[in-house]
Amino acid sequence: MSTTTKPSYNILNFADKDGEFRRKPSVFRNTISKDPDAIFTPEKDRYHLYIAWGCPWAHRTAIVRALKGLENIIGLSVVDYIMGEKGWKFSTPEETPGCIPDTVNNAQFLSELYFKANPDYDGRYTVPVLWDKKLQTIVNNESSEIIRIFNDAFDDFVPETKGKTFYPKQLASEIDKINDWIYNKINNGVYKCGFAETQDAYMNHIGPLFEALDDVEAILSENEFLVGNTFTEADIRLWTTIVRFDPVYHTHFKTNLKTIKHDYPNILRWARQIYKIPKVADTVNMTHIKNGYYKGMKKINPHGIVPVYDGPDLNVNL
């Protein structure tokens, strides 16, 4: 069935005809709530998260799952770091250390989940995916929404983290505001540079990217964290991009005007501080990150050679 179904687009192509990369909106956008008429309600062991360690969007969900102590509430599968012609594929940890096969759907490829959820699906087969084992469908495949779900939906099952929030009400509008420009210019900005297929498309986004990084540097020179001197989802969302910046984006995506290590001391301090938060370091798999980009994106790096540098050491005492 699903593994032989072909999408209407070339899976390994990212840019549009004009050379610009435009990310398609995620399709599955449900939430999980205690509302009496909600379809998806909070339950222990009902939901399963599919990620790639290399993916910055999926990485956000892995961090919030860990920080909210949801490891025994929501299961985890990790795809292989190489995304091939059939999309993300599952491997055993013996084949590729760090992978966790799909014991829920026994899928070989992530695409199978998308077709199970919707046989007519013709979008991209992206991670992360939050799967409902009960209704056999995808709840949500948008990282920014999955982290909001994890932030409070399962609080009744984990008393130790109940009420711990990365989206405090009093900071919500400020968080939304900063997320918006950081997403457009930095999180997605690196992809707009890296997936560009014309010089113009690349030039359109490289300036705004570094202006935004300069703005972040200025904020962090006066504040411990991005918003309200509190560790929030805005930090988590930016952090997964920063961790990849020097070892991957600077080289692979040609975002090489500056580096975090040499040009952004406050971003580096902040990145190290977050790395030190218990459980965060366990979510960083630099082998998957580097291989995923350098070996997985042959269009950009045809020989699949992986540069040696792992980025600045984040594991330092501050």
Ligand SMILES: N[C@@H](CCC(=O)N[C@@H](CS)C(=O)NCC(=O)O)C(=O)O
């Ligand atoms: N908007 C999505 C983006 C997720 C996304 O693009 N994931 C990439 C990996 S970094 C992916 O799975 N790409 C596969 C594809 O586009 O075919 C989110 O934030 O959850």
